[in-house]
Amino acid sequence: MISMKELAQHCGVSVATVSKALNDQNDIGESTKNKIKKAAVKLGYYPNAAARSLKTNRSYNIGVLFVDEANSGLTHEYFAAVLEGFKVEAEKQGYDITFINRQIGTQKVSYYDHCKYRNVDGVVIACVNFDNPEVIDLLAGDIPVVTVDHIHENCSSVLSDNIKGIQSLMEYVYENGHRRIAYIHGQMNTAVTKARLTSYYRFMESNDLHIPDRYVLEADYLDVSQAMAYTRELLDRKDPPTCILYPDDTALIGGLNEIRARNLRVPEDISIVGYDGSRISQLLNPKLTTIRQDTAAIGMQAAKKLISTIEKPKTTFTEQIIVEGELLKGESVGKANI
Template sequence: MSRELPGPNLASIAEAAGVSVPTVSKVVNGRGGVSDETRERIQSLIAEAGYRSPRTRRLRTGNRTMVDLVIGEVRNGYSVGVLNGILEHARAVDADVVISSVNPGSMHLTDADEWAERMVDSGRQGLIAVTSDLSSSQHDAFTSRGLPVVVIDPLNTPPADLPSVGSTNWAGGRAATEHLLRLGHRRIAFLGGPANAECNQARMHGYLAALMAAGIPMRADYLYDGPGFAPAGGLANARAVLDLDDPPTAIFAASDTIALGVLDEARRRGLEVPRDLSIVGFDGTPLAEQTLPQLTSVAQPLHDIGRTALRTLLQLIAGGSADVPRMELATELVVRDSTAAPRVQSRPRASSK
């Protein structure tokens, strides 16, 4: 009589065989490094469980690879840029991308298990998560079923074995601040996004490093976090910092969308950008060229980030490994019309009241 298994996934097969999940994954994906005796035992358990790997489904349905993509709203330039990079590479390699509306941050582990099972059942072979806070237990829910995961700009620090793709956020934050310092600004505020977002922290630390190198003390009243990378947060925080008795002459916003809110608040106060206030954004999205004045911004290689993430995922699906666990692509400061030297005379504070 066949033994009962707790469920047809790699973790249950590994437990029944008395081996690790990576060992089962090697057998499932036809890789070496497993003794003949162990391989036969695992293959027997796989047959008993009726487990069908993503690789098996691909062989049954053709050579096209199908992957899941979790991304938030695709209305902002950041998401559109990353998505276009993923889709561009998918077309080049004849892969299919399924966009999911699942929010990992609101999921319980059982939800992740169900999601992973649905992916296996539908033949999807891996997952790309964009700006998500994927937990270690959620990650395990996918890898235990032979579903590799790659994250783009994770909100939290990813597990050591979870490949991630992003940009040189720290270097970009430093470059933005050094640009303002070279123009002569000394009162520079940082208006960020979510405090726990890894990319936000890196951009802020780059800003602080530039100030420290220039011998300018950090001012706590010039540092603001926001609920998200959105214009509303930029507007509210700009209102607060510009109401100070000695407001900044320049603001480094952690995203182009935050900078848009800063521009709106400056315009509402009658401040001229960059004559009265210089502003630098981050992301280098098309939005930066559509504002008035056009926005100086630290450009991320968004298309390349998307392409790199999908290429890495496909390497993992094929049984390979990521080139490096954490991939950071270079940023570039693009100077436009929203930054200039500060006015010689101190400008009057325009109250929001």
């Protein structure tokens, strides 16, 4: 890695001219500017982070607040993929990433204080309890924030199109003759679940489909044992469903285990659908019918929006960015046997 002075000597210009070229100032010619930029790339020049921070009053460091209630951490396939998309775009625009927590060494601190300690320019918040007072304080503070899969009035959010996702699943299930459609959904305290559940009820209502009591059940996301228990309850009914929707592809495995324990076949005896389009969903036998969420696009859009909010606060709107998913028809939905 070379210094700015060495880059200037190589190009036969002053250090000031190099600085102006690399900062896209208009008082030098385009040919000179392009020559310096090409030389910087060729010779491996990178601006000193401390110097750049002093000049721009930014750290070029973004905080990531990710607290998974299921304690799966970065093995959480959906959010890990979203964060990878976020990381790729942030690094492309010259930003580093720091994970935010409640601790500095052995000292307990708030999320907000940790952000201040790390001097982050902004924070992306994903997969947390948004009713947590510390999260509320961070959202109400002076640090730019973008949320993933959660809507908050103080900041922009990036969300998968959960309404359209459930609608697409329901339409496909309905086209295959299913009318007794049960739904084991995720926790009700999330915007994701509320959107999906509303879409389910709306579809059932618009098609004049009756929903028996206890056909709609709440389970934790990624919880295989709860999904298994509720599948058992549904299958023990006098009017069991012909199709069951699950909160995610992982939880669905619990339902699949219960179905097979009864010597029932998917999809010949009962149909099942998941959500997320995880890698495992297409490795199972049969392949799952599910919604593949565009995790790379969700992460990329979150990074773009947050960096725009950091760099152009006066001209960046607070908005909800919706990213569409894709219906994977798989092999787990068959013709209804009614």
